[in-house]
Amino acid sequence: MDIIKALLKEFESEFITTKKFLALVPTDQFDWAPHGKSMKLKSLASHIAELPEWVNLAFTTDGLDFETAPYQEKKVESNDDLLKLLEESYEKGRSxxxxxxxxxxxxxxxxxxxxxxxxxxxxxxMMRMSFSQIIHHRAQLGVYLRLLNIPIPGSYGPSADEQGF
Structure with missing residues (x-):
């Protein structure tokens, strides 16, 4: 088995699914969060879009220190910005x-x-954790979308919305 080839296939599949979710993020609800301790929709979506680049980070660095490199949220103002960020991030990680x-x-x-x-x-x-974070936060986004009454796409098969339930 060629493990790198298998990981690239998995990474591409997660990218395609993630792209479907991010395309549905309502920009007029960017400041919404389901709870006071939850991330705002905009922060969650931009974080999901940047996560594929963490695969790049895993292989090009020996670590990350938040004390010397504090986290800075990526600037996005539209769905196009989100999708562009996701595509650039994915390409860096995939490459x-x-x-x-x-x-x-x-x-x-x-x-x-x-x-x-x-x-x-x-x-x-670290690379696997990046994959897991994409999946974890995308599922979180699915809950946000559901609470905003936005039909959600399937991830590993059809969703209840796609099946007409």
Missing amino acids: ELAQSSVEDFDKQWILRNGEHILGDLTKYE
Whole structure:
């Protein structure tokens, strides 16, 4: 089995599904959140759109320190901005994954906030965490869309909306 080829196929599939969800984000509801502790819709959507680039980050760096590189939300104002961000982010991640080698997978990658270690991972584990974060936050977006009465697309098969339920 060619693991990189399999990962690229999975990555593309998640990209296609994610694109369907982001295309439905209502820009007039960007400041909405279902709860006071929840991210605003705009923040959640832009975070989802940037996550594929974290695959690039996994293979081109040895880690990320939020103390020296604080998180900055990507600027988006429209669905076109979201989709452009997603496509650029995906292309960076896909390109780096395609160029990677299995030998790179076991190298260490550290996520930290100063001295506080948030994750001591391999580059492979960081790449997998990026995939998982895309899926996790996309599911969260699906809940937001449902609460806003927006029919949601299927992810791994048809949704209840697509089946007419």
